[in-house]
Amino acid sequence: GEEHYNCISALHKSMRGSDENASLYWLARMLEGGEDPLYVARRLVRFASEDIGLADPLALTQAVAAYQGCHFIGMPECEVILAQCVVYFARAPKSIEVYRAYGNVKECLRKHTGPLPPVPLHLRNAPTRLMKNLGYGKGYKYNPMYKEPVEQDYLPEELKGTDFFKERET
Numbered sequence: 385g386e387e388h389y390n391c392i393s394a395l396h397k398s399m400r401g402s403d404e405n406a407s408l409y410w411l412a413r414m415l416e417g418g419e420d421p422l423y424v425a426r427r428l429v430r431f432a433s434e435d436i437g438l439a440d441p442l443a444l445t446q447a448v449a450a451y452q453g454c455h456f457i458g459m460p461e462c463e464v465i466l467a468q469c470v471v472y473f474a475r476a477p478k479s480i481e482v483y484r485a486y487g488n489v490k491e492c493l494r495k496h497t498g499p500l501p502p503v504p505l506h507l508r509n510a511p512t513r514l515m516k517n518l519g520y521g522k523g524y525k526y527n528p529m530y531k532e533p534v535e536q537d538y539l540p541e542e543l544k545g546t547d548f549f550k551e552r553e554t
Contacts (some may be wrong), residue, residue, distance in 0.1 A: 388419070392427055396472070400435050404474040411470045412463075421462050428469050439479035446472050455528030481549065484539035488548040 396411035414424060425447070430445040450469035454462040493500070510520035525534040539546060 390406050391417075394422070395424075396427065396435075399431060399470060399473045400478065401505065402432075402474050402478075404471045405541060407470045407474040408467060411466055415459070415463050415466070415467060421454045421459055422451065424466055425454045425469075428466070428473065432471060436473060436476045436477050437479040437482045439477035443473060443476055473531045484551075491547070492543075492548070501542045504537065504540060506536070507538065 391410055391414050395414065398406035398410055411424065415421060428450055429444070432443040436443040436506060448467050450465050453465040456462075457465075504523060505519045506524040508515070508520040510516045511524075515521075525536050527534055537544060538554040
């Protein structure tokens with residue numbers, strides 16, 4: 385019932401708060417209470433990107449490995465895999481930069497009125513002669529061919545200068 389959601393919330397918030405002891409407690413309470421370890425593992429995958437993000441890019445690898453380990457061996461052997469992941473996450477630095485930036489992009493899309501801006505011609509794929517004649521791909525600079533980053537716009541003209549990583553007013 386509701387306690388299922390209360391316990392996963394407590395686990396999530398304990399890891400977010402870097403409390404490894406509480407994190408282990410809530411994990412054990414869930415697993416010993418019969419919770420599906422794959423449910424917990426799926427939540428850890430989400431936590432890796434939502435709360436740790438780019439502060440420790442290996443967190444997502446840890447979470448996916450924990451999910452796969454749980455899938456391969458099941459309970460009770462997989463409990464230590466989840467415990468390792470939970471402690472890793474509690475100890476990991478946290479960053480919601482990507483989570484927040486993606487939210488800003490979604491907000492931008494929801495608030496947009498009218499048709500969405502077209503993909504700039506230089507970013508379009510040109511698999512046919514007609515598309516090439518229409519200017520698709522014209523002027524695109526293939527970054528790997530340059531020693532330095534190239535000057536090139538990637539957003540539609542209407543969004544030029546937009547930085548989704550900056551705080552937005554709510």
